[in-house]
Amino acid sequence: xxxxxxxxxxxxxxxxxxxxxxxxxxxxxxxxxxxxxxxxxxxxxxxxxxxxxxxxxxxxxxxxxxxxxxxxxxxxxxxxxxxxxxxxxxxxxxxxxxxxxxxxxxxxxxxxxxxxxxxxxxxxxxxxxxxxxxxxxxxxxxxxxxxxxxxxxxxxxxxxxxxxxxxxxxxxxxxxxxxxxxxxxxxxxxxxxxxxxxxxxxxxxxxxxxxxxxxxxxxxxxxxxxxxxxxxxxx
Amino acid sequence: xxxxxxxxxxxxxxxxxxxxxxxxxxxxxxxxxxxxxxxxxxxxxxxxxxxxxxxxxxxxxxxxxxxxxxxxxxxxxxxxxxxxxxxxxxxxxxxxxxxxxxxxxxxxxxxxxxxxxxxxxxxxxxxxxxxxxxxxxxxxxxxxxxxxxxxxxxxxxxxxxxxxxxxxxxxxxxxxxxxxxxxxxxxxxxxxxxxxxxxxxxxxxxxxxxxxxxxxxxxxxxxxxxxxxxxxxxx
DNA sequence: CCAAAAGTGTTTGCCCTACACCCATGA
DNA sequence: TCATGGGTGTAGGGCAAACACTTTTGG
Numbered sequence: 001x002x003x004x005x006x007x008x009x010x011x012x013x014x015x016x017x018x019x020x021x022x023x024x025x026x027x028x029x030x031x032x033x034x035x036x037x038x039x040x041x042x043x044x045x046x047x048x049x050x051x052x053x054x055x056x057x058x059x060x061x062x063x064x065x066x067x068x069x070x071x072x073x074x075x076x077x078x079x080x081x082x083x084x085x086x087x088x089x090x091x092x093x094x095x096x097x098x099x100x101x102x103x104x105x106x107x108x109x110x111x112x113x114x115x116x117x118x119x120x121x122x123x124x125x126x127x128x129x130x131x132x133x134x135x136x137x138x139x140x141x142x143x144x145x146x147x148x149x150x151x152x153x154x155x156x157x158x159x160x161x162x163x164x165x166x167x168x169x170x171x172x173x174x175x176x177x178x179x180x181x182x183x184x185x186x187x188x189x190x191x192x193x194x195x196x197x198x199x200x201x202x203x204x205x206x207x208x209x210x211x212x213x214x215x216x217x218x219x220x221x222x223x224x225x226x227x228x229x230x231x232x233x234x235x
Numbered sequence: 236x237x238x239x240x241x242x243x244x245x246x247x248x249x250x251x252x253x254x255x256x257x258x259x260x261x262x263x264x265x266x267x268x269x270x271x272x273x274x275x276x277x278x279x280x281x282x283x284x285x286x287x288x289x290x291x292x293x294x295x296x297x298x299x300x301x302x303x304x305x306x307x308x309x310x311x312x313x314x315x316x317x318x319x320x321x322x323x324x325x326x327x328x329x330x331x332x333x334x335x336x337x338x339x340x341x342x343x344x345x346x347x348x349x350x351x352x353x354x355x356x357x358x359x360x361x362x363x364x365x366x367x368x369x370x371x372x373x374x375x376x377x378x379x380x381x382x383x384x385x386x387x388x389x390x391x392x393x394x395x396x397x398x399x400x401x402x403x404x405x406x407x408x409x410x411x412x413x414x415x416x417x418x419x420x421x422x423x424x425x426x427x428x429x430x431x432x433x434x435x436x437x438x439x440x441x442x443x444x445x446x447x448x449x450x451x452x453x454x455x456x457x458x459x460x461x462x463x464x465x466x467x468x469x470x
Numbered sequence: 471c472c473a474a475a476a477g478t479g480t481t482t483g484c485c486c487t488a489c490a491c492c493c494a495t496g497a
Numbered sequence: 498t499c500a501t502g503g504g505t506g507t508a509g510g511g512c513a514a515a516c517a518c519t520t521t522t523g524g
Binding site for chain 1: 485486487488489493494495496
Binding site: 423431450452 | 477
């Protein structure tokens with residue numbers, strides 16, 4: 001490490017909060033949580049929830065705090081992982097800002113409430129956000145794209161999809177997560193077999209759903225942290 | 236992003252530089268490049284090459300500069316990617332330091348020369364470094380472990396292994412990379428078939444080696460950025 | 471001719487896909 | 498008894514591990 005210790009940057013965290021939103025009746029759209037900026041720079045544009053890191057907190061603690069402050073979401077029962085760090089000079093007009101982005105996946109996102117620094121908080125379709133240029137502030141479109149790609153990749157080899165579901169869920173709900181995030185359709189029969197035969201992916205609770213057609217088994221997330229064998233994206 | 240812009244940290248980059256070192260005649264040990272600290276804190280202990288980011292440079296530019304300054308390695312013909320960011324309060328006794336770590340893979344690492352802030356620069360076996368506690372400064376053992384794990388994982392689905400080889404290499408040399416980094420042994424026949432049949436992984440140059448036994452084809456890295464199908468670790 | 475290293479053919483078994491089929495409920 | 502969605506059986510193809518074998522060089 002170089003010789004001269006000197007404060008040389010403002011370190012912030014940004015959050016890519018993904019959830020499955022209800023465009024129609026079923027949760028069939030991948031959505032992200034954004035806040036509308038109340039102050040300059042980029043006043044009025046939509047940005048990822050974020051904030052500067054405080055003196056005695058770690059980066060991940062800052063991410064949990066910011067998520068609660070700006071959106072009201074609690075950090076428990078929530079998947080949170082570090083995504084990447086963005087530090088181009090000039091990415092923020094105020095000065096040198098280094099942003100460490102975190103990826104958060106939440107089930108059943110409650111209606112967000114804007115914090116004191118935000119004009120509004122809302123859930124947008126990821127597809128729209130990535131298509132429309134100019135709606136998103138700073139370099140947050142790039143950060144969002146990186147977060148979505150990370151989520152897509154991690155569905156393959158980790159049980160991350162369970163983070164999009166409630167504490168108990170059916171195999172069909174889990175399949176819908178894969179279909180929405182990947183943007184593909186999956187054979188229900190083979191998916192069912194694969195999920196239930198992968199050790200540690202899901203555990204049966206013994207309970208079932210009611211209504212509709214035949215009742216479905218309810219499952220909860222299992223102890224596995226990686227999937228053997230992985231769920232492969234169709235290609 | 237929160238309201239108050241204020242410089243609140245010293246941002247640094249750290250480099251996990253991996254190479255295949257010659258413990259015996261063949262390159263059969265995964266090694267990392269460390270520098271011995273000349274100044275406090277942690278004077279005399281071994282640390283990853285690193286340094287504070289300067290005003291008008293990006294994080295990746297800082298990584299390239301530090302690599303050159305502290306070890307004499309040039310940034311061209313070198314794989315460099317961002318690994319993760321470490322920001323626990325108290326990880327550096329001088330104050331709040333946020334370190335973004337980069338992973339660098341180099342073939343045929345030349346004898347490193349210590350820069351002005353280092354007492355020495357040397358190549359150590361990764362296995363030794365990760366086993367011995369107390370030899371490595373700060374939280375750099377953790378960073379090194381993360382870098383090694385990233386390299387192991389990326390060998391599976393990217394042509395990263397070619398970054399450990401010279402510009403032209405044989406299939407057997409490429410196989411040795413996999414065996415050393417993964418710590419496994421691989422069937423030479425199946426490996427050969429797999430590598431040469433994966434589109435874009437390697438390209439034949441038409442030339443061959445001389446000496447030893449039957450001459451081997453020489454290859455260079457192909458244009459692929461991901462491997463379809465992936466090379467899977469035995470398990 | 472023999473040793474050494476490169477590269478090929480062939481078998482075998484597994485996993486994944488596709489799809490036919492049966493199961494359990496509400497109306 | 499029909500509609501609806503949940504779950505199982507099974508045949509076929511492709512891929513990859515295992516290993517015998519051929520090829521091409523240097524002594």
